[in-house]
Structure formats: C-alpha cells, structure tokens
Amino acid sequence: MKKIKLMLADDHELIRSGARSLFQQAPDIEIVGEAGTGREVLGSLRTTPTDVVLLDIEMPDLNGLEAARLALDLQPNLAIVLLTMYSDTHYLRKSLEIGCRGYLLKQSDTHELVEAIRQVAAGEIYFGGGVSREFLRMSVNRGNLNPRLESHKLSRRETEVLVHIAEGHSSKEIADRLHISVRTVDTHRSNILHKLELANTAQLVRYAIKHKIVDLN
Numbered sequence: 288m289k290k291i292k293l294m295l296a297d298d299h300e301l302i303r304s305g306a307r308s309l310f311q312q313a314p315d316i317e318i319v320g321e322a323g324t325g326r327e328v329l330g331s332l333r334t335t336p337t338d339v340v341l342l343d344i345e346m347p348d349l350n351g352l353e354a355a356r357l358a359l360d361l362q363p364n365l366a367i368v369l370l371t372m373y374s375d376t377h378y379l380r381k382s383l384e385i386g387c388r389g390y391l392l393k394q395s396d397t398h399e400l401v402e403a404i405r406q407v408a409a410g411e412i413y414f415g416g417g418v419s420r421e422f423l424r425m426s427v428n429r430g431n432l433n434p435r436l437e438s439h440k441l442s443r444r445e446t447e448v449l450v451h452i453a454e455g456h457s458s459k460e461i462a463d464r465l466h467i468s469v470r471t472v473d474t475h476r477s478n479i480l481h482k483l484e485l486a487n488t489a490q491l492v493r494y495a496i497k498h499k500i501v502d503l504n
C-alpha cells in the first residue's frame with residue numbers, strides 16, 4: 288500500500304505532538320517531516336517528497352497563507368490543508384484563492400482530521416464540519432454563469448458538476464445529489480478541467496471564485 292506522505296507544520300510542539308500521535312495510528316499515512324516556521328516548511332519541501340502539508344495559519348517568520356503560496360509555487364500538485372482557529376471568511380477565501388485544498392478549525396475531531404488528509408491526497412477539496420454552509424455564506428449563481436464557461440460549451444450536466452465541486456462537495460456527495468455514479472462524476476470533472484484548461488480541483492475552485500461562480504461574502 289502506497290502511503291500518503293504528510294508534513295506537520297505548526298509552531299506549537301504540543302500541537303505537532305498530538306497530530307503525530309494521531310497519524311501514526313493511520314496505516315496509510317506516513318509523517319515525513321515537521322516544521323515550526325513557514326520557512327522550515329519551504330526548506331523541507333525542497334528536500335523531502337511530500338504529498339500533503341497540514342499547516343497552521345499563524346506561523347512565525349512567514350505566515351501559513353504566504354508559506355502555502357510559496358509552497359505551491361515549488362510544487363503545484365501539493366495538497367495543503369490549513370488547520371486554524373480562525374473561523375473567518377477572509378482566511379477561507381484567501382486559502383482557496385492560493386490553492387489550498389482543505390480548511391479545518393482546530394476544534395475538529397480526530398476522525399475528521401484523518402479523513403481530510405485522505406480526501407485531499409485523493410484530489411478532493413475538504414471543508415471541515417466547523418466550516419458550515421452558513422459560515423461560508425456561499426452565493427452560487429446557477430443561472431448566469433461566466434461567459435467563458437459558455438464559450439467552452441460545458442454541457443448542462445458538466446455545469447451542475449462544476450457548481451457542486453465549487454461548493455466543496457466530494458465526488459461521492461455529487462454522485463448522490465445528482466443520482467449518478469462516482470465514476471461518472473470523475474469523468475465530468477476531467478472533461479471540465481480539460482475544457483477550462485486547468486490542472487486540478489484546487490485550480491477549478493480558484494477559477495470558480497475568480498469568475499463569481501462561487502462568491503464568498
């Protein structure tokens with residue numbers, strides 16, 4: 288079994304120790320590094336193959352958002368999950384615009400934390416349970432999509448899938464809502480990425496925010 292290579296980044300050793308103990312119990316996750324500052328994250332990524340970084344926003348010398356932006360410049364396919372105390376749409380918006388794939392509050396339960404790492408490693412976007420739909424205050428414009436979408440001639444079903452992806456739903460959730468198979472959802476996702484000339488789901492969410500398909504107010 289190929290393990291998910293995970294880096295833990297938090298300036299509090301106590302937080303890292305707790306996370307370390309949690310993930311050491313997960314047979315499919317391997318901790319490959321730890322960092323106490325934003326610059327240490329970047330240094331480790333240059334030398335250590337990593338799939339996912341669990342990253343605090345409040346970090347010394349380089350905050351988590353800036354570290355995430357620079358990390359994704361180094362490794363565009365890296366999955367970054369922010370674990371933070373900030374329940375603020377400003378930070379959520381910035382994290383998605385940068386290209387982070389997950390956002391959890393520090394009061395999230397341990398099961399959810401492990402599930403988030405697994406989902407983002409599989410290419411999904413993960414919003415923690417504490418980041419509720421009310422908190423996100425997402426306004427999805429389903430009737431007047433951006434002209435660029437029309438120019439790429441997305442089908443009606445592709446447009447529906449796109450909106451659900453932008454809302455943060457997993458492939459299984461989309462399949463259940465649209466009464467289609469997960470495989471069909473993944474096929475639509477691939478077709479959408481191809482038509483919009485995007486590389487991954489994180490870029491798709493950024494695109495949706497930029498073009499007001501999803502608006503975080």
